[in-house]
Amino acid sequence: MKNHEYQQIDPQALVTPTPTPPPRPLPEHKPRRARRRWEVFPGKNRFCCDGRMIAARQSGVLPLTLGLILLTSGLFFIFDCPFLVKHLTSCIPAIGGVLFVFVIISLLQTSFTDPGILPRATPEEAADIEKQIDNPTGSSSSYRPPPRTKEVVINQQVVKLKYCFTCKIFRPPRTSHCSLCDNCVERFDHHCPWVGNCVGKRNYRFFYTFIISLSFLTAFIFGCVTTHLTLRSQGGNGLVFALQASPASALELVVCFFSVWSILGLSGFHTYLVATNLTTNEDIKGSWSGKSGNEDVGNPYSYNSIIKNCCSVLCGPMPPSLIDRRGFVPSDDSVQTSPVEIELPAAKNDINMVGRAVTSGRPLPRPPVITLQQPAISIQSHSTA
Amino acid sequence: MSYCHDPLNFKCQITNSYPHFHNLQELHHSASLATKVFIQRDYSDSTICKFQTKFPAELDSRIERSLFEETVKTLNCYYGEAEKIGGQSYLEGCLACATAYIIFLCMETRYEKILKKISMYIQEQNEKIYAPRGLLLTDPIERGMRVVSFANTWDVFLSVGTTLKELCTIYKL
Numbered sequence: 282m283k284n285h286e287y288q289q290i291d292p293q294a295l296v297t298p299t300p301t302p303p304p305r306p307l308p309e310h311k312p313r314r315a316r317r318r319w320e321v322f323p324g325k326n327r328f329c330c331d332g333r334m335i336a337a338r339q340s341g342v343l344p345l346t347l348g349l350i351l352l353t354s355g356l357f358f359i360f361d362c363p364f365l366v367k368h369l370t371s372c373i374p375a376i377g378g379v380l381f382v383f384v385i386i387s388l389l390q391t392s393f394t395d396p397g398i399l400p401r402a403t404p405e406e407a408a409d410i411e412k413q414i415d416n417p418t419g420s421s422s423s424y425r426p427p428p429r430t431k432e433v434v435i436n437q438q439v440v441k442l443k444y445c446f447t448c449k450i451f452r453p454p455r456t457s458h459c460s461l462c463d464n465c466v467e468r469f470d471h472h473c474p475w476v477g478n479c480v481g482k483r484n485y486r487f488f489y490t491f492i493i494s495l496s497f498l499t500a501f502i503f504g505c506v507t508t509h510l511t512l513r514s515q516g517g518n519g520l521v522f523a524l525q526a527s528p529a530s531a532l533e534l535v536v537c538f539f540s541v542w543s544i545l546g547l548s549g550f551h552t553y554l555v556a557t558n559l560t561t562n563e564d565i566k567g568s569w570s571g572k573s574g575n576e577d578v579g580n581p582y583s584y585n586s587i588i589k590n591c592c593s594v595l596c597g598p599m600p601p602s603l604i605d606r607r608g609f610v611p612s613d614d615s616v617q618t619s620p621v622e623i624e625l626p627a628a629k630n631d632i633n634m635v636g637r638a639v640t641s642g643r644p645l646p647r648p649p650v651i652t653l654q655q656p657a658i659s660i661q662s663h664s665t666a
Numbered sequence: 667m668s669y670c671h672d673p674l675n676f677k678c679q680i681t682n683s684y685p686h687f688h689n690l691q692e693l694h695h696s697a698s699l700a701t702k703v704f705i706q707r708d709y710s711d712s713t714i715c716k717f718q719t720k721f722p723a724e725l726d727s728r729i730e731r732s733l734f735e736e737t738v739k740t741l742n743c744y745y746g747e748a749e750k751i752g753g754q755s756y757l758e759g760c761l762a763c764a765t766a767y768i769i770f771l772c773m774e775t776r777y778e779k780i781l782k783k784i785s786m787y788i789q790e791q792n793e794k795i796y797a798p799r800g801l802l803l804t805d806p807i808e809r810g811m812r813v814v815s816f817a818n819t820w821d822v823f824l825s826v827g828t829t830l831k832e833l834c835t836i837y838k839l
Contacts, residue, residue: 386766400810409704433709440709450812454713468713487767582712593751596759598777599770603810
């Protein structure tokens with residue numbers, strides 16, 4: 282009978298700590314591997330090297346991008362450089378090499394750097410925000426749904442902050458939620474399938490370096506290959522002979538010809554964005570250009586000086602990653618020993634608060650009741666009956 | 667079962683465990699169960715990291731307004747210094763660009779150095795000012811730089827005592 286079991290609690294046991302064996306809910310001898318935060322990250326991301334590198338779950342066409350760059354550059358160094366070194370100058374492979382290194386490093390950094398992901402709100406924060414939304418200052422109308430935007434004034438301009446239902450936060454200015462990665466990203470520019478990651482506050486400078494150096498590399502290879510073929514076809518040999526002598530150059534020519542225009546165009550576009558301190562997202566939506574019918578709107582984030590805008594975007598301080606990828610998740614053992622398992626019919630608000638925290642699925646840190654486990658364990662183990 | 671008829675005795679068991687929580691680490695863990703007050707970001711100066719200095723009503727009886735404002739203003743100063751676009755940040759940015767950003771992997775950026783200073787400042791403030799008043803200030807970096815939160819640590823002990831008192835009453839121990 283349950284009453285018998287309850288009566289077995291010896292008050293003496295409370296006063297003097299008895300060396301009883303550890304009870305069931307404390308699996309101390311079962312070694313549970315501590316998990317790192319990246320393993321429980323809620324967004325759609327992929328992690329490598331134990332959380333050191335982050336990318337989108339869909340790698341997009343990153344393998345294609347890498348493949349094309351490596352192939353074209355490889356063919357260039359193998360087939361065109363020897364001829365050009367012999368006939369022109371040995372600076373050509375040197376310049377090509379530097380550009381190639383810049384392209385690859387900036388591509389990898391763009392793809393594997395956290396773009397500025399905002400961590401989701403903790404249950405307490407989300408509850409606090411809900412409370413503020415449900416009780417707006419002023420009249421409480423039960424017919425309208427609670428407002429999910431907040432207005433702030435930035436540089437004498439009204440900016441609307443939207444509430445993100447997935448992350449349960451009011452998005453800071455210039456932040457947008459990427460549906461592919463399922464994360465809110467600060468200063469969200471766009472999700473680039475070519476690099477397989479979002480481009481945001483933290484990796485925009487890497488992305489810009491990538492496209493600028495790629496434009497230079499593509500144009501350089503295109504120019505060198507054209508020179509190579511021209512030199513070969515001199516002396517009455519003709520272009521066909523030159524292509525036959527160096528077929529790899531034909532492939533490089535085709536790849537470079539078709540990509541140089543789009544890459545140059547993209548570089549030009551992003552240079553304009555950097556100079557005006559805009560993001561692709563804002564430019565497309567026309568947030569500050571008055572396309573949406575607003576007059577007297579200007580970009581409140583611009584410093585109204587091209588040099589200052591460029592410097593702030595490209596040479597500004599590097600913000601830290603806000604998602605702690607390599608930190609450890611608090612131990613799950615505490616969930617079993619939490620007081621929430623005691624389902625009191627007259628449970629007060631403070632217990633419900635703890636209950637909500639546990640049922641939301643987040644692992645609890647060690648609760649204070651752990652110090653009372655010796656006397657209280659017997660109650661807990663029978664509490665669900 | 668004498669201990670239940672004297673719940674105060676039982677509560678004394680809890681109070682005896684107070685010393686277990688005077689360590690800030692333990693307070694941190696237990697504070698997640700307590701009620702919290704959140705100080706939101708102030709976006710009036712664009713996207714730089716700055717927190718609102720408006721004194722929340724919930725902390726009215728717990729801490730002096732001047733201490734609170736000084737803490738938040740100092741934090742804002744630190745973040746302003748970290749995000750300042752000036753000579754040192756340009757130098758760091760240009761050097762990084764010239765080395766294809768590889769130096770970010772090798773050395774600590776200025777921002778990271780200032781974040782360490784902020785974390786030490788918060789720990790010092792907790793030890794000197796907030797813990798004696800039963801509050802715990804959490805570092806905004808742990809909350810995605812969205813909020814500065816003040817956790818009320820005293821409520822935890824009261825709620826645990828109340829819980830056990832109710833247990834005894836309900837199960838008639």
